[in-house]
Amino acid sequence: MDNIEDAFCIVIHIELREMNMPDQTVSEAQRIWSRVSDLLLADPSFGQREASIIQHSVHPVMAMDSIIVLSVPNNYTRNIIQDTLHQAVLRALNEVTGQDMTYAIRVMDPHSASDDTSHQAPAPASATNRPDIYRPAPQPAWNQPRSKRQPTLPDPANYISESTQKAAHEYRNLLPDPATLKHPDFSAVEDEVTPRVDQPVTLSRNELSPDLSADRIEPVASPVSQLSSSEQAQVSAPAHSIPVTPVTEAIVGSQAAGQRIQTQQPQQPQQTQQSQGAVKPTVTQANTTQPNTSTTATQPKAKHAPKIDPETQLNSEDSFENFVPGENSRFAYAAAFAVSESPGNSYNPLFIWGDSGLGKTHLLNAIGNYTLQLYPDMRVRYVNSEVFMNEFIESVKTGSGSHSTVNQFNDKYRNVDMLLIDDIQFLGGKIGTLEAFFHTFNALEQANKQIVIASDVMPKELKGFEERLTSRFEMGLQADLQPPNQETRVAILRMKLANSKTEKQISDNVLALIAQQFTDNIRELEGALTRVLAVATLNNQEVTMELAQQTLQDYFVQDVVVTPTDIITRTANFFGLKFDDLVSSRRSHRIALARQIAMYVCREMTGLSLTAIGSIFGGRDHTTVIHAYQKIANEMTQKMEVYQYVNDLTNQLKQKGKKTNDTEQ
């Protein structure tokens, strides 16, 4: 019998006989499978993933006549056996038994039969009486040593739609065999895995905040002296000083995204006439697209605030389900999916890189969220590298380098099963933090814990990183994200529209028009959709081509120089506030609204990371920025004045940016 499907039919008959299944059929199956798996594991053509499946995920149930019944935990495992191991299993069975033997697979989780009921044998009535045979092994915690782990993958169908799963598995053939990837040799660093805090740590110059002049830097004692100069500056900065150190670094980094940003500490703006009192924003939109206060358009339902899990720091809103894979991102998407399904086993580290706004953070969060759905016991942590650095420096600062605080930091990032680190490029030249990250990386890699890294450039283009680290990044799988093509951009817009909860319809022509104008950055694409929806909703109009064209006319002029200082200054002026109000901790309604609008515009116009924006606004957390961004995006479609503030502010900034450009040319 060479058709595996026939075997499944036979299994149904076998199942009926299982109630009286003689024990020797069980031991016979175990004997056969043990030898078959030895043969398979000796085959060098199989990768880590297959080896792991053979060793841990396949359990012999019984052998009878010329069939062996194997149980696997889920459809995913079954598919891999059928797709990549089928012929080899048949060959090995024949070799071991000396006869034309075949196999049948039973998927243990009954729910996972959803996509193949024709193949699925019903659970035998005797199953509950034969726990050693029919029940899956107890679900172990993921922090157990790897050798003791049992398969725990529940049915993905419980968490993710069939179409998403199908797409991810379809693209999987784009991925290389994990076994072909080189893996780092850790022998050289074994002794160093836990850095000693009593040894000098060097902080590099660029870990110093550029706006902190050297004479402001107080002498620091060991182990602070082990940090780079910019890290030292942060350590020695008085608690009340403005937490700008990481921000300025990020700002410099953001130039890659085509923005020119000031790095010095923003000056308090001159009091202008405008800033003496509240200034009503000037309306600059053409009449047809002006939000109309007198109309009561259908209000979209308020989008709930993003949920950032305090423990994992994952944003629950970013999933594989709401990520639209296109030609530009299929490889990264498939790799991300594979890593979620088989963390630590397939591609480690996974290095995702691409320009701003192309979905790196989204994929990182999707990996974390999906992994936790599949493996609820796993310890997953998302961190932006700026936060990583701040926490590292804080650990040195708080305990004056004592073992306890540094160890707490180490524990936090080493005692995880999956570390997702975003914007790694930010650590360039931060010698002390890079050292800490190097050891974290090694500790995790050695323990087969999954590491996923996001960056705006590929490993070998990372600036300020030692070769020992970039070479490690290169040893996993690198997956890039490119700007999406027109078709994918339209698909993304369609999905964002569906998820926006607005009741407005937008024709394909209009979606195509928006997609044509925003080609390089999906965040901008989303921003454009938000504006078009806002104007239509507030005017109670349909979204016509004309309305869309007019709304987007001047939206995001290319090559405009916009700095956070400009944005904060102008927003403060708009609201009759001072620059300092927006970066202060004050929370009056007016200040909070102005601050949220300024954060929204910063996110849209500067390409700064969430963490960088949070730091600029008085050291706020990145989750505050996400909240502000989504709140304002939502309110723009509901409140005319919010739309106008944002629109006028953007127009003013663009005008100023253009002038600056013109002067410089």
Ligand SMILES: Nc1ncnc2c1ncn2[C@@H]1O[C@H](COP(=O)(O)OP(=O)(O)OP(=O)(O)O)[C@@H](O)[C@H]1O
């Ligand atoms: N393929 C996609 N499908 C749906 N939404 C996407 C896709 N790619 C990106 N997005 C959305 O675009 C926005 C920007 O994505 P994200 O923040 O992940 O980009 P990024 O590459 O991390 O940018 P940055 O480097 O500036 O932080 C997010 O709202 C994200 O949900």
